[in-house]
Amino acid sequence: MADMSALLAEAQTYIPGGVNSPVRAFKGVGGTPVFVERAEGPYLFGADERRYIDYVGSWGPMVVGHAHPEVLKAVHEAVDRGLSYGAPTPIETAMAKKLCELVPSLDMVRMVNSGTEATMSAIRLARGYTGRDKIVKFEGCYHGHSDSLLVKAGSGALTLGVPSSPGVPASLAEHTITLSFNDSDGVREVFARLGDEIACIIVEPVAGNMNCVLPKPGFLETLREVCDAHGSLLIFDEVMTGFRVALGGAQAHYGISPDLTTLGKVIGGGMPVGAFGGRRDIMEQLAPLGPVYQAGTLSGNPVAMAAGLKTLELISVPGFFESLSEKTRYLVVGLRERASKAGIPFTTNQVGGMFGLFFTNEPVVESFGQVMGCDQERFKRFFHGMLDEGVYLAPSAFEAGFVSAAHDFEVLDQTLRAAERVFNRL
Ligand code: PMP
Numbered sequence: 001m002a003d004m005s006a007l008l009a010e011a012q013t014y015i016p017g018g019v020n021s022p023v024r025a026f027k028g029v030g031g032t033p034v035f036v037e038r039a040e041g042p043y044l045f046g047a048d049e050r051r052y053i054d055y056v057g058s059w060g061p062m063v064v065g066h067a068h069p070e071v072l073k074a075v076h077e078a079v080d081r082g083l084s085y086g087a088p089t090p091i092e093t094a095m096a097k098k099l100c101e102l103v104p105s106l107d108m109v110r111m112v113n114s115g116t117e118a119t120m121s122a123i124r125l126a127r128g129y130t131g132r133d134k135i136v137k138f139e140g141c142y143h144g145h146s147d148s149l150l151v152k153a154g155s156g157a158l159t160l161g162v163p164s165s166p167g168v169p170a171s172l173a174e175h176t177i178t179l180s181f182n183d184s185d186g187v188r189e190v191f192a193r194l195g196d197e198i199a200c201i202i203v204e205p206v207a208g209n210m211n212c213v214l215p216k217p218g219f220l221e222t223l224r225e226v227c228d229a230h231g232s233l234l235i236f237d238e239v240m241t242g243f244r245v246a247l248g249g250a251q252a253h254y255g256i257s258p259d260l261t262t263l264g265k266v267i268g269g270g271m272p273v274g275a276f277g278g279r280r281d282i283m284e285q286l287a288p289l290g291p292v293y294q295a296g297t298l299s300g301n302p303v304a305m306a307a308g309l310k311t312l313e314l315i316s317v318p319g320f321f322e323s324l325s326e327k328t329r330y331l332v333v334g335l336r337e338r339a340s341k342a343g344i345p346f347t348t349n350q351v352g353g354m355f356g357l358f359f360t361n362e363p364v365v366e367s368f369g370q371v372m373g374c375d376q377e378r379f380k381r382f383f384h385g386m387l388d389e390g391v392y393l394a395p396s397a398f399e400a401g402f403v404s405a406a407h408d409f410e411v412l413d414q415t416l417r418a419a420e421r422v423f424n425r426l
Contacts (some may be wrong), residue, residue, distance in 0.1 A: 003049035007035045022156035036260025039066035041406035052348035052392035057402040060265040065406025072180035078306035092300040105257045109277030111300040113262030115239035118274035126200035126233045127181040128292035133350040136201040138181040140210030140368035152178040154209030195230030202235040206215040208400035212356025239264035245352030263271045269311030271304035324353040334416040342423035385422030
């Protein structure tokens with residue numbers, strides 16, 4: 001049986017921090033990260049031979065559960081036909097068509113290799129289309145690690161306390177205007193002053209990188225309204241929410257149509273995939289049709305397309321999202337009941353298959369400041385208590401959690417029994 005500390009020590013010799021993405025290092029909660037051997041259904045299996053009920057799901061992609069037999073079969077068949085061709089394939093068209101069918105605002109899409117690439121490219125396209133430089137984002141939202149977007153960001157940037165990274169030139173960051181999520185008045189005020197210089201607003205329609213904060217009624221509508229009034233583009237970053245909160249993404253759930261949408265995570269079924277798409281007249285500005293350049297050696301990779309397309313087929317089955325939402329609701333309601341019995345101030349947010357846990361007395365309905373005000377120390381104790389019980393939560397108080405279709409009620413009940421014991425010890 002492998003010793004996690006030894007694995008970490010060796011990894012740290014060759015990889016900065018021993019990890020290839022910062023939050024994995026457990027800096028937000030302390031302790032040694034779980035090194036994973038394999039995963040199946042709702043479970044991760046650690047190198048320590050322990051089994052964990054997994055609520056991270058590779059940070060969102062594994063919505064049908066790990067190692068789903070049909071997804072693996074599609075991948076195996078694709079692998080047998082070769083790994084990459086660098087030429088167009090029918091499966092890329094099938095994927096693009098499926099995305100356009102499922103997400104109401106998509107006329108055309110372009111595939112990329114990560115969420116970061118999707119948002120970076122969408123921002124370039126918005127700037128190219130409008131001929132403007134300024135962009136608006138919201139504090140605590142994370143849109144990947146490209147320069148323009150790593151300003152007051154969420155996720156790992158927030159967990160590590162460096163929301164605005166060194167290495168981003170001030171001359172670039174000055175084009176990024178950061179406002180408060182859910183602050184419609186702040187948005188109107190900035191657009192009244194600078195609207196005609198703003199290329200786009202980029203927003204996570206449900207903020208999932210500062211824990212999980214839902215849009216207040218009217219907030220997304222205001223974004224649509226000011227963009228229309230000033231000729232700016234509205235970009236919904238649905239890398240996390242796409243095919244996670246509803247089949248048509250958050251835009252279908254809230255009934256708002258963005259000009260551009262960025263996708264990732266679920267659409268790759270666990271393979272490295274992103275996409276951006278939207279209105280035809282905007283997408284036609286992309287090379288080779290238009291002047292805005294964007295490219296990728298491995299974009300639309302056939303193995304990745306096979307995993308993603310099969311995952312999209314599996315989640316298109318009627319009732320999939322109703323069942324996923326019901327399970328997620330069962331989990332968060334159960335957690336609240338048990339916390340309340342133990343006298344622990346605790347609340348939750350949830351939409352579709354994503355959720356947030358907060359150690360606080362008040363409902364978290366506003367924004368970043370409120371999330372920062374929650375009891376982070378108690379979260380850390382809860383996290384480690386649950387890990388000891390064999391439940392793997394996101395190792396940070398600033399990340400959303402995810403339930404998959406493979407989490408059945410027995411698994412959810414096991415989680416709730418574990419939580420009851422941990423709440424009683426907090
Ligand atoms: N946008 C959002 C909303 C995300 O949650 C993430 C990743 N968590 C990204 C963009 C970046 O995606 P990736 O990590 O695949 O580059």
